[in-house]
Amino acid sequence: MKVAILANEEISLFELACAVELFALPRPEITNWYQTEVVSLLENEKHSTGGMRITCKTVTDFTDYDTLIIPSWPITQRDISAQLSTQIKQFYAQGKRILTFCSGSFLLAELGLLENQNAITHWRYAEAFKQRFPRVNYVDNALYVLGPQIGCSAGSAAGLDLGLAVIRNDFGFATANQVARRLVVSTHRQGGQAQFVETPIPKIDNHFSSALDWAIKHLDKGINVDTLAMKANMSRRSFDRKFSATFSMAPNAWLTSQRINKAKELLENQPWPIERIAEAAGFETAVTMRHHFAKQLGISPKAYRQQFGRT
Numbered sequence: 001m002k003v004a005i006l007a008n009e010e011i012s013l014f015e016l017a018c019a020v021e022l023f024a025l026p027r028p029e030i031t032n033w034y035q036t037e038v039v040s041l042l043e044n045e046k047h048s049t050g051g052m053r054i055t056c057k058t059v060t061d062f063t064d065y066d067t068l069i070i071p072s073w074p075i076t077q078r079d080i081s082a083q084l085s086t087q088i089k090q091f092y093a094q095g096k097r098i099l100t101f102c103s104g105s106f107l108l109a110e111l112g113l114l115e116n117q118n119a120i121t122h123w124r125y126a127e128a129f130k131q132r133f134p135r136v137n138y139v140d141n142a143l144y145v146l147g148p149q150i151g152c153s154a155g156s157a158a159g160l161d162l163g164l165a166v167i168r169n170d171f172g173f174a175t176a177n178q179v180a181r182r183l184v185v186s187t188h189r190q191g192g193q194a195q196f197v198e199t200p201i202p203k204i205d206n207h208f209s210s211a212l213d214w215a216i217k218h219l220d221k222g223i224n225v226d227t228l229a230m231k232a233n234m235s236r237r238s239f240d241r242k243f244s245a246t247f248s249m250a251p252n253a254w255l256t257s258q259r260i261n262k263a264k265e266l267l268e269n270q271p272w273p274i275e276r277i278a279e280a281a282g283f284e285t286a287v288t289m290r291h292h293f294a295k296q297l298g299i300s301p302k303a304y305r306q307q308f309g310r311t
Contacts, residue, residue, distance in 0.1 A: 001170065003036040004065040007056045012072035013048040015101040015159055019069045021183065022163035030175055034067075041083050062087050067097045067166075070104035071159070075125050077110075077132070085111055098150050099166065101159035105152040109133040114152075118145040122155030141248050160185055172308035173264040207233040208242060215255065219262050219282035225251040256292055259283055263293075267305040274301050 005019045016038070024036035038056040040046065046054040062068055068091055092098060092113050100108060105121045106129065108114050115135040120142055130138050139145050144153040144162035146169075153162035160183060168176035211231035215223050228251060229239035243251045263281035266272065275286045278301075283289040286301075293301050 001034050002065045003034045003067045004062055005038045005069045007038050007040045007046045011046050011048050015071035018159040019071050062091045070100045070107055072103050073107040075103050075106055100152045102155045109136055119152045120145050120154050172268050174268050216258055219259055220280050260292055267301055268308045269310055
């Protein structure tokens with residue numbers, strides 16, 4: 001898979017570095033890893049944060065690439081060159097994948113490629129984005145959205161979350177974990193989590209956080225939300241409110257996503273029957289697990305194992 005990272009004038013250095021770290025860093029231990037280049041359609045230096053100047057490979061089109069990453073784009077309305085507009089639209093028309101980090105979604109919206117699609121950008125630019133692009137389905141307060149062809153992340157470090165989700169889809173859960181460990185970040189933050197919470201610094205004795213850590217380690221014990229609330233030393237009502245404010249999703253949905261992650265890990269590494277995988281991941285039955293795989297991943301557990309299993 002060949003990846004192009006688009007460098008434009010006034011490129012954001014952090015988002016560019018995130019894309020490079022995720023997709024361009026050599027990883028000889030991973031078979032068929034991405035072949036990635038930072039490219040531009042214009043042969044000139046790019047200016048970045050702190051007065052830095054960046055040079056990159058000049059190309060005339062994006063034909064040779066399978067994925068295009070747009071790390072950032074100016075949020076103020078400005079002209080887009082005819083060449084860049086044509087090349088991105090052709091890339092999209094060919095069914096290839098496009099990812100945007102932070103303000104990069106402004107470019108796709110300007111080109112009309114996000115109409116009637118889910119999209120997001122940094123929370124600081126949300127209102128400006130909604131006003132300029134009313135035909136885009138803006139997703140409030142999420143880390144990223146990832147569709148069949150286009151993925152958008154919120155600001156700054158959320159690009160890492162989107163990139164890890166893409167790596168997980170392309171290479172499997174174990175490889176995404178491996179990359180996340182090298183980045184020293186979590187590999188399982190879901191796209192529906194909030195970009196920020198009202199109290200980002202927890203108390204030292206954080207029963208809420210401990211309850212979630214406990215749940216991840218005991219998914220096979222038939223955990224329900226009442227059990228989590230009790231572990232967190234909270235009433236069910238207070239727990240639901242705290243959970244919604246922190247993750248922007250219901251506790252049951254979070255439990256299902258953790259069970260799917262556990263099942264994916266087991267399917268990749270264990271030769272167990274599907275029924276045993278379902279039990280170990282905390283699903284009531286294999287039928288229930290198949291239902292959630294189809295709903296959230298669009299694939300059956302058996303097909304997932306065939307694609308990502310080690311044996």
